[in-house]
Amino acid sequence: MRIATWNVNSIRTRYGRVIDWLVRNDIDVLAMQEIKCRPDQFPVEAFAQAGYQLEINGLNQWNGVAFASRHEMTDVARTFDGMPGFGAPIKGQEAVQGEGANGLPIEARALGVTVGDLRLWSLYVPNGRSLDDPHFTYKLAWLEALRANTEAWLAEDPDLPLALMGDWNIAPLDGDMGDPSFTVGRSTHVSPDERSMFASFAPLVEDVVRPIVPEGYTFWDYKAGRFPKDEGMRIDFIMGSRAFADAVTGASIERDERKGDAPSDHVPVVSDVDPSLFSGSFEDEYDRPMVF
DNA sequence: ATGTCCAGGTTTCCTGGA
Numbered sequence: 001m002r003i004a005t006w007n008v009n010s011i012r013t014r015y016g017r018v019i020d021w022l023v024r025n026d027i028d029v030l031a032m033q034e035i036k037c038r039p040d041q042f043p044v045e046a047f048a049q050a051g052y053q054l055e056i057n058g059l060n061q062w063n064g065v066a067f068a069s070r071h072e073m074t075d076v077a078r079t080f081d082g083m084p085g086f087g088a089p090i091k092g093q094e095a096v097q098g099e100g101a102n103g104l105p106i107e108a109r110a111l112g113v114t115v116g117d118l119r120l121w122s123l124y125v126p127n128g129r130s131l132d133d134p135h136f137t138y139k140l141a142w143l144e145a146l147r148a149n150t151e152a153w154l155a156e157d158p159d160l161p162l163a164l165m166g167d168w169n170i171a172p173l174d175g176d177m178g179d180p181s182f183t184v185g186r187s188t189h190v191s192p193d194e195r196s197m198f199a200s201f202a203p204l205v206e207d208v209v210r211p212i213v214p215e216g217y218t219f220w221d222y223k224a225g226r227f228p229k230d231e232g233m234r235i236d237f238i239m240g241s242r243a244f245a246d247a248v249t250g251a252s253i254e255r256d257e258r259k260g261d262a263p264s265d266h267v268p269v270v271s272d273v274d275p276s277l278f279s280g281s282f283e284d285e286y287d288r289p290m291v292f
Numbered sequence: 293a294t295g296t297c298c299a300g301g302t303t304t305c306c307t308g309g310a
Contacts (some may be wrong), residue, residue, distance in 0.1 A: 009310085010298055034310085036299065061299040062309070127310060171309095221310085222296035265297075265310080 001273045005122065005238055006032040006257075007219070007266035011066070012172055014264055015043040018068075019050045021257060021268065029115055031122030031165040032081065032158035034262050035064035057111040059093045065111045065122040065166070075119075079114035080194060081152075082145040086126065086138045101145065109142070117278040118244070119153070123166035128188035139169070143197045150204045156239055161278055162241040164205055167219075167266065169235055170194045172207075176234035179215060179226060189235065205239035208271050212251040219266045220258055227258050238271045248275040265285075 004027050008014045011032065022030060030052075039056040047054055047068050057078045057216070059065030067073060081292065086107055087098030104195045109124040139282040146164070154160060171177040171189050174189045217232030226232060240248060250272035257267040 013298070034298090139304085222298095224293080227304050262297095 001028045002270055003029045003031075003111050003118075003165070003238070003273055004121070004162065004270040005031040005033070005167075005236055005269050006268040007124070007167040007236060008265060009034050009036070009264040009266065011035040011042060011064075012042075013038055013262065015046050017262065019046055019052075021254070022052065022068065023050055023054040025270070027229070028269070029118075029120065030068045031120065032066045032068065033064075033122060033124040033167045033266075034047065035066050035264060037064060038062050044195065055111060055113055059090050059097060059108045061075050062107070063124055064108045067111060067113050067120070067122055067125050069113070069115055071115050073113040073115055075112070075114040075241060078108075078110065079106055080110060080112070080149040083110065084141045084150060091266060102141070108162045110146075116275070117161055118161045118273075119160055121162075121164050123164055123168070125167060125169045130192070131186070131188060131191060138195055139188075140193060145199055146174065147197070147204070150201065154204055159243045161243040161273075162205065162239055163208075163244050163271075164201075165237070165269075166241040167236050170198045171233045171235055172198045173234075175215070176217070178231045179221060179233050180231060181221075181224075182233070186281060201239060205241050206245050208238050208240040208248045209243050209253065209269055212248075213253050216253045216255060218253055218269055222265050224280075236269050238267055238269055240271070243278075244257075244273070247273045247275075248272050 027175050035058050035059050036057045052068040055073050055076050056066040082101045084102040085104030089105045100106045111122045128139040129135040217234050218236035220227040220232035252270045254268040
């Protein structure tokens with residue numbers, strides 16, 4: 001079973017390329033970030049024709065996360081406890097946009113689904129913008145709320161196969177940062193505060209890709225020829241709980257997806273999971289022939 | 293070369309965000 005994450009940078013611009021990649025690579029579940037649209041604008045039919053169901057959390061042209069899955073998704077969540085908000089309310093979204101723990105409007109940055117035994121989250125961590133920006137404080141508070149929730153979920157069920165997948169907007173190790181415009185001490189993504197926050201997830205979830213793919217970036221800025229110069233950063237991660245990580249049999253970073261016509265600035269990150277290592281119900285569901 | 297993409301609106305360029 002293949003589970004992947006991809007910051008697609010507008011699904012309306014990219015859906016042909018995304019679906020082609022999904023089918024070509026036999027992906028079962030894809031967590032998307034930066035879909036940049038509302039659910040009513042999402043190209044649902046194109047995904048359905050390729051055999052994928054969708055769950056979508058999008059409010060406007062900013063942010064937005066979604067799942068495409070060949071398998072049934074249940075227990076859909078669009079926030080987690082204590083999630084802070086940011087900025088002003090989005091016009092026309094008053095009915096669906098909740099209020100965060102800090103009293104500000106909640107953004108479309110998280111989506112949780114259950115697929116068989118798996119609990120999966122598609123996450124678009126706030127960028128931070130700059131070290132002295134309110135968005136940076138928001139980034140750290142958002143991550144702390146996620147960490148606290150992760151701790152609670154795993155306290156309730158230590159054997160939960162949980163994966164936190166998405167664009168974390170943090171380069172945890174020096175080798176993960178190859179963009180010379182980012183420097184430790186002056187820039188987001190590499191600050192001690194962000195790296196400490198990332199590291200604080202360590203007892204709960206671990207990077208399931210790095211042990212298999214020790215090197216390589218997942219993002220290259222469109223500007224300044226960053227991709228041809230390979231001046232990218234590794235900021236997209238699949239962070240798995242113990243039960244999830246123990247079932248991982250393979251992984252890849254799909255660097256070729258940064259090439260060609262109209263690529264996203266991020267590439268997909270993939271994990272292979274052996275469903276037989278989870279309890280039986282899911283294996284049965286997984287092995288059922290697909291019906292179109 | 294403050295570089296390139298994306299979406300929306302006040303379009304046929306401007307803005308904000310990354």
